[in-house]
Amino acid sequence: MxxxxxxxxxxxxxxxxxxxxxxxxxxxxxxxxxxxxxxxxxxxxxxxxxxxxxxxxxxxxxxxxxxxxxxxxxxxxxxxxxxxxxxxxxxxxxxxxxxxxxxxxxxxxxxxxxxxxxxxxxxxxxxxxxxxxxxxxxxxxxxxxxxxxxxxxxxxxxxxxxxxxxxxxxxxxxxYYKEATDDDVIEFSNMDLIKSADNSQLLEMSDSWVRRKISLIQQSGILQNVPINEMKAVATEFSIPFITITENGDELIKIPDNKSDLKKLLRFLDEDYYKSPLSKTNFITNSKRVLGN
Structure with a gap:
């Protein structure tokens, strides 16, 4: 054979x-x-x-x-x-x-x-x-x-x-994957690198899209494997809302308090952004829409 x-x-x-x-x-x-x-x-x-x-x-x-x-x-x-x-x-x-x-x-x-x-x-x-x-x-x-x-x-x-x-x-x-439950959303907000000011507000903003993204981010392990300074540098390049705060000497990612910025952050953490190797143009991968247009 x-x-x-x-x-x-x-x-x-x-x-x-x-x-x-x-x-x-x-x-x-x-x-x-x-x-x-x-x-x-x-x-x-x-x-x-x-x-x-x-x-x-x-x-x-x-x-x-x-x-x-x-x-x-x-x-x-x-x-x-x-x-x-x-x-x-x-x-x-x-x-x-x-x-x-x-x-x-x-x-x-x-x-x-x-x-x-x-x-x-x-x-x-x-x-x-x-x-x-x-x-x-x-x-x-x-x-x-x-x-x-x-x-x-x-x-x-x-x-x-x-x-x-x-x-x-x-x-x-x-x-084939399940949406994040309320417990999963709270678990996400309690991760070492994450800071949520109001978990009840986060749950309120967590529609099906948000819950799917949270599930994907937890599965990918990106928050455990990619240093926060690297994430921040890439987010800056793509103009993604990526606010951090310092707490007890540790830098943490602040969860946005509005759904639009929350979705942008989650889409970024799920690695839906990339740079075209040919045109050096920034795209969102699910639509190939040029960012900023």
Missing amino acids: TLSLFALTSDPAKRIVKFNLSNDVQADLTTYLKDQESSFDLQQDEIVFDGKYKPDAGEVLCIENYDDIDNLESAIRNPTSLDLVDPSEDFFHYIKALFSGYILETGGVKVLLQNFDRRKIISTNGLSIFHSANVYKKIEGIGLTIDHKLTATLEEGKLKFFSFHNTRQIFDLSE
């Missing part, structure tokens, strides 16, 4: 495309991905995903009856029916994930997925070189790096993954 390599993109005209691999690269890829699959499958304890629980070592999150809306299974079954990847840097920026897979003995399909971002692109801008036979040679065309581990697997309707944040870059998981 040899595995093919596909890309899932954000281009609606070419949602799934196939890489044209040489025989030796395809053989190496097969061994590489099968080893990753074995490592991934060592995590045996399956935890049903609800948007809140973070898996420990030896645990994996799973969603039963996941809707394969992009029809990845069809790509595995009929690889020759797909268009080939456009070998251009512009197109590579549309790639959301790399995937491969194979047909099971049961007749079903197992899909192996890795999320993809522009850091994995070997660009034709500048001079890219690689070491071979004791010398460095020039890379003539655009290339990519295939990661050393899987992000997720999809097998007969069951999606399994470790990192919600990474898997969310590939799939829309919004219908």
